[in-house]
Amino acid sequence: MIRFEQVSVRYDAAAEPAVAGVDLTVPEGELCLLVGPSGVGKSTLLGAVSGLVPHFTGGVLSGRVTVAGRDTRTHKPRELADVVGTVGQDPLSHFVTDTVEDELAYGMESLGLAPATMRRRVEETLDLLGLAELRDRPIATLSGGQQQRVAIGSVLTVHPKVLVLDEPTSALDPGAAEEVLAVLQRLVHDLGTTVLMAEHRLERVVQYADQVILLPAPGAVPLQGAPADIMALSPVHPPVVALGRLAGWSPLPLSVRDARRKAGPLRERLADRTPPAAPVVPAAAAPVAVLDRLSVRRGRTEALRQVSLTVRPGEAVALMGRNGAGKSTLLSTLVGLHTAASGTVTVGGLVPSRTKPGELIRQVGLVPQEPRDLLYADTVAGECAAADQDAHAAPGTCRALVTALLPGVPDETHPRDLSEGQRLALALSVVLAARPPLLLLDEPTRGLDYAAKGRLIAQLRALAADGHAIVLATHDVELAAELAHRVVILADGEVVADGPTAEVVVSSPGFAPQVSKILAPLPWLTVPQVALALEESS
Template sequence: MIRFENVSVTYEDATETALHHVDAHIPEGELCLLVGPSGVGKSTLLGTVSGLVPHFTGGTLRGRVTVAGRDTRTHKPRELADVVGTVGQDPLAHFVTDTVEDELAYGMESLGLPPGTMRRRVEETLDLLGLNELRDRPIATLSGGQQQRVAIGSVLTPHPRVLVLDEPTSALDPGAAEEVLAVLQRLVHDLGTTVLMAEHRLERVVQYADQVLLLPSPGAPARLGDPAELMAVSPVRPPVVELGALADWSPLPLSVRDARRRAAPLRARLEGRTPPAAPAPAPEAPVLAQTARLTLLRERVTALHEVTLALRAGETVALMGRNGAGKSTLLGSLVGLHAPTSGSVSVGGAAPHRTRPAELLRHAGLVPQEPRDLLYADTVARECSSADRDAGAEPGTCRALVSELLPGIPDGTHPRDLSEGQRLALALAIVLTAGPPLLLLDEPTRGLDYAAKSRLVALLRDLAARGHGTVLATHDVELAAEVAHRVVILAQGEIVADGPTGEIVTSSPAFAPQTSKILAPEPWLTVPQVREAL
């Protein structure tokens, strides 16, 4: 169905090849998972399937890509639209209409499908993706995860033969991610749809893959093969595979179920030991921000209801909950983006919605879900220089932070040409340059591979040790297990759980990390904890 023949891509003015020597054939009716570190060319490879590369992005495509027998060099994206459905990393760039139902219908209207067929498929997709309650909502009012589901739904309704998905579960809560993956499974198994998917959260998807297409490093040839065999040599691996490698299991497990069946000897070795406790902030540590019975209405919807929360110096808090629970709204309230309807918010002793942004940045800094909202210069170097000036920091401070988070980003690159993970690293470095005591991160691991996430964890631990408070609004249970002292779970704008990380995440199947599920009832949360104990 999809054939890559010695495919390479070079962008104009680039010093290195973006994609190097891909030879692979993906048959009809298979789910192929595209795996590799950040910046290795995964999004570029996906773009060659839909024809966006090179027709839209520019650059030089060498070799040949065919989809259902159509050569993407001679067929532009509009000539492939009836065969290929594409969802990119940024759902906002995908939307054409204003409301959910209109967006689901738009692709079918473009293909001239009969009204009766359109109506039936819209209803089916609303039910498949749990979007029925949102059908009349303006897309601009939805959470990032809800927008992601709408974007996926809009490419499902035309019933394409090939689906190309770039980080489809990155902004979804664990439950919604399972629903989307179940839909993809049904499309593959029942309808013979071919799915090519890039995803950094391998713990969610690797067990569903029929094949893995591995891009090991820039310049290295791609490899296509059995998921377990390629995970053994992949530079990016989910916790279940890392734990299997640590325990010397062969073949390596890809699912929690496979790992649990073989984990009895490992549980026996760990019996009687306890994971090392992360140093918690002192109870008398100063409060950096707090809310008191905070209620907030947005578009006549109660986004937050009587939220009372205190955030202390040296504390890392993971804010979790399903899409639309109010996590981003709460972070926005802490930086003055939303005025309380009732109750109060205090950051650094002042009400943030009444404080000038330049003054507020001395107390709290937000890295939003869309990092591009903070980026306005035309090169990475100019973004960094501007951040140094605005923060009154030593020249080179921001650039050093970018290199620490994600090495290898060239100075002359335009921010829009960076991958999602690279843009996040740049936006995070810009906010950190100002050194605010309270750091607010909205989905900070979206687009980051495991190595980049490990560097982020080290940075956050260092910030906590230096007395900074951090709040992470995240669906990444592995990140919460690694770095958070405390987990707060929101549901329908209310706090439903608030306590130590180990206690909260292990009590919920949805929010438990893979290591915890495999080694339960032993209290282990992460592979590094197990490695240290052994």
């Protein structure tokens, strides 16, 4: 269905090609997973399938890409729209209309389908993706995860033969991600749709893949094969694979179920040991943020209801919950973007909505879901220089942070030419340059590979150890298990759980990390915890 024949793509002014020597085939009716570290060209490869590369992005494509027999060099994206449906990393850039139902219908209108067919397909897609209750909602009022589902639905209504998906579950809570993946499975198995998907959260998707394509490094020749075979040598792999490598399991398990079947001997070795205790946050320390019975309204919706929360220096708090639960609203309120309808919120003794931005930035910094909102310079060096100036930091402060989080990115690179994960690392460095006592992050691992996530965790741990408080809204249960001292779960704007990470996530099947599920009822959360215990016992 998809054929790459010696494909290389070089962008203008780039020293090296984004991808080189790609020669592979994706058969019809299979789910093929594209993996690799951030910045190796996965989005470029996906764009070549839809025709966006080079017709929209520019650059030079050599070799040949065919989809259902159509050459993407001679067929522009609109001439492939009935064959290829594409959903990018940023759903907001995908939308054309204002409401959910109109967006689902737009692609079919462009193709001139009959009204009766359009109506039926819209209803089918609303049910498939759990969007029926949102059909009349303005897209601008939806959460990031809800927007992601609408973006996927808008291409499904056209019934394309090929679906190209770039990080389709990155903004979704675990339950919503399972729903989307179940839909993709049905499309592949029941309708013979071919799915080519790039995803960093491999713990969610690798067990569903028929084939895996690995891009090991920028410009490197990709490797293609069975998921277990590729995961055995891939530099990026989920915790279940990391645990399998550590324990010497063969073949490597790709799902929690398969790993549990092999984990008996490992559980016995760990039975008389306990994970290391999390660092204790001094309760006597004056809080950096206090929410007391806070309620916030967004339009006619009560986004937060009677939320009480105290955050202390050196504490890392993970906000979790389904899409639309109020996590982003809570973070936005802490930086003054929303006003309390009732109750109070203070940060460093200040009321955020009544404090001038120049004064508030010394107390709190927010890295939003869309990092481009913080980036406005023409180069990485320009962003870093502006961040140092705004934060009254020593020259080179922000650039050092970028180097630590994002090795190998040249100063002259334009932020728009970075991958989603690389832009996030740059935005985080811009905020960290001011070293605010309270750091807020909204989905900070979206678009990050496991190595980049490890560097981020190390950076945030160092900040917490230095007394900075961290609050992150995340659907990444593995991040919460690695980093958070405390987990707060929100539902419909209310706090439904608040406690130590191990207690909250282990008791919640939806938010438990893979290691916890594999080794239950033992209290282990992460592969590094297990590795340390095995090393000490040997």
